[in-house]
Amino acid sequence: QSALTQPxxxxxxPGQSITISCTGTSSDVGGYNYVSWYQQHPGKAPxxxxxxxSNRPSGVSNRFSGSKSGNTASLTISGLQAEDEADYxxxxxxxxxxxxxxxGGTKLTVL
Amino acid sequence: xxxxxxxxxEVKKPGESLKVSCKGSGYSFxxxxxxxxxxxxxxxxxWMGTIYPGDSETRYSPSFQGQVTMSADKSISTAYLAWSxxxxxxxxxxxxxxxxxxxxxxxFDIWGQGTxxxxxx
Numbered sequence: 564q565s566a567l568t569q570p571x572x573x574x575x576x577p578g579q580s581i582t583i584s585c586t587g588t589s590s591d592v593g594g595y596n597y598v599s600w601y602q603q604h605p606g607k608a609p610x611x612x613x614x615x616x617s618n619r620p621s622g623v624s625n626r627f628s629g630s631k632s633g634n635t636a637s638l639t640i641s642g643l644q645a646e647d648e649a650d651y652x653x654x655x656x657x658x659x660x661x662x663x664x665x666x667g668g669t670k671l672t673v674l
Numbered sequence: 675x676x677x678x679x680x681x682x683x684e685v686k687k688p689g690e691s692l693k694v695s696c697k698g699s700g701y702s703f704x705x706x707x708x709x710x711x712x713x714x715x716x717x718x719x720x721w722m723g724t725i726y727p728g729d730s731e732t733r734y735s736p737s738f739q740g741q742v743t744m745s746a747d748k749s750i751s752t753a754y755l756a757w758s759x760x761x762x763x764x765x766x767x768x769x770x771x772x773x774x775x776x777x778x779x780x781x782f783d784i785w786g787q788g789t790x791x792x793x794x795x
Contacts, residue, residue: 599781608769608785609719620783652719656779661721661735668718
């Protein structure tokens with residue numbers, strides 16, 4: 564099972580919005596509404612930001628939103644803040660071989 | 675507070691065995707799947723497998739099947755990840771993570787702090 568495809572890096576200025584894509588197949592992203600997004604700051608454990616495509620856990624800012632179209636899911640961060648600078652990983656439930664597959668990760672730089 | 679606390683950093687030689695632990699607290703440990711995730715230096719997250727502490731049912735990623743062993747002792751709320759013969763390529767950070775609900779189609783809502791494993795001669 565190949566990793567989901569994410570851009571290696573994205574950047575934006577404070578206050579702007581950015582979107583990170585996550586492309587899979589019909590066996591994972593396209594087949595289920597079980598896409599999650601995780602934020603990881605350097606030296607820290609990942610943190611759940613979005614689950615089931617578009618749901619936010621309690622305590623996560625509403626500046627973070629998720630969506631999906633076909634085999635591609637997206638994470639949008641609006642009103643960028645310096646603290647958003649981190650690595651972001653998508654993941655999806657999968658039905659072939661492996662139960663879970665992660666994206667390769669996207670490094671977000673806030674300029 | 676719901677949390678997972680992992681055992682400390684390990685430095686091992688190739689061919690040695692190792693078992694790292696992940697202790698849960700603040701919730702009903704037997705009833706939630708615990709997964710293991712590898713992060714090699716400077717790289718992304720890789721799903722290794724999952725275990726249900728209630729009955730020790732395990733599911734492994736094909737990439738890790740036969741390379742590691744997952745186990746759990748529900749009496750002490752602890753999950754384990756073990757290697758019988760380490761390789762240099764096992765050098766990585768290993769995270770345990772709890773699934774948000776009591777089934778597999780749910781995300782990881784609680785993560786351990788990670789255990790660094792270094793394998794070097």
